Amino acid sequence: MMKEELIIAGFGGQGVLSMGKILAYSGVIQDLEVSWMPSYGPEMRGGTANVMVMISDKPISSPVVHEFDTAIILNQQSMDKFESMVKPGGALIYDENGIVKAPTRSDIDIYTIDAVAETVKMGNSKMFNTLILGGYLKVRPSIAIESVFMALKRSLPERAWKLLPDNEKAIKRGMEIIVKR
């Protein structure tokens, strides 16, 4: 049985919602049931943004939950709010950059990914969420990397397909640089 209850939380503009969308799309490609529930706000950038993504091989009952298998956390406010909502045995993924109070739970698996530093090395700050997505796929391999590549291609307009190789590279790099704490 495959069931993943995921939250991705950070600032608007970090690519939180689109990362969730690519994952949900990848689920559709694998013929799984998916739901994507954003916390929508009046502003497009700057505010906190989060999205709950459910992926399952069975119909999804509630698209909203308060206990998550995995949390991807990209700012301190989200850490304060969502660390406690990870299920015991679940996973928390975060970038230490911008986190002043590291997570303290000992009953979950905690992973760090130095994505901000990596975007500087790559010279492309837009790859931030793609790197994180790669890290996630390493931790949760039930979504195949090929599905994600296909989802990226299908969700981008044709004029943006030139960006696909960089995205694919960033996903693979993300898989390499994620570390278990």
Added chain:
Amino acid sequence: MEEIKLMKGNEAVAIAAVRSGCDGYFGYPITPQSEILETLMAEKPWETTGMIVLQAESEVASINMVYGGASCGKRVMTSSSSPGISLMSEGLSYIAGAELPCVIVNVQRGGPGLGTIQPSQGDYFQAVKAAGHGDFDLIVLAPSSVQEMYDFVYDAFDLAFKYRNPVLILSDGAIGQMMEKVVIRPQTARKTNDEIIEECGSWAVTGKRGRTRNISTSVELDSVEQEKFNEKLQAKYKTIRETEVRFEEINCEDADFVIVAYGLCARISSKVMEMGREEGIKIGLLRPITLLPFPTERLNELSKRVKGFLVVEMNAGQMVQDVRLSVTTDVPVEHYGRMGGIIPAPSETFEALKRFINKLK
């Protein structure tokens, strides 16, 4: 060709409008449903099916454009969110009074007043009791998934034309904003003028070539005549109550406790049901799909063998009153709700259910 797409509830409404052969959409933007108008504008159906999409100057104008289009026998619709729907009440009452078919979508947000842009079910009373002045009923459908946001546009037009009555799709900001898989149907052609004359010629304003004129109006100053008309309307509503009740029942056969919830709350409650069943508590779920007509009889039947009903809503307790009115036994009916745009989590709802069960022991 059947297609599966990942889309938002609001987008599903827009695509369904085009695909179902809708003739015209008239609306005014308001969060959390602006994607309906935005998607229609992006789709440009006026270039493909000939459907008109128009951003009116206000909600009052939108509903009156709908009134005009419906008078001509066209398949027309509008959408808005709570404050905008309030602005449409006068027009809705006129449309009901003129017995015209149309579809309205309310993607509810929290109130009162401008309130919040977050999801709510605070407009239940407005939808089923008082969408406008005068004795009239809407038909109210409550989608609980993005697929139903899509499908109910078709169903709403069918019901609207079957009964010459406005049909409201009562959704909420969460269902409107969330994305799920949707099966998209092939394009249905818009009705031709000849088909409209054949279907609606007895009442629609289609040009009176070769027949007596049709008058589309809600005014009748002779009280005797108006009462006759009121009786005719009430007879229609009775037929609707007898034939159009729709609901979904899960695990009610052996249930000790039944949760009654619609829309997003039904999804949350089905999770609560799973949590309860894992702990050996026999929980069932009754999800009204039509809020008007309401599944009164079924609730009353269930009340003869269950130990209690918990009604879960994103409001202070509205549908719970209709559940209480449905039940003729003394089975306890309790409400759990959140307001202000807060979505009740499955875990807190399960706690509320357990408190209710413990109270009964």
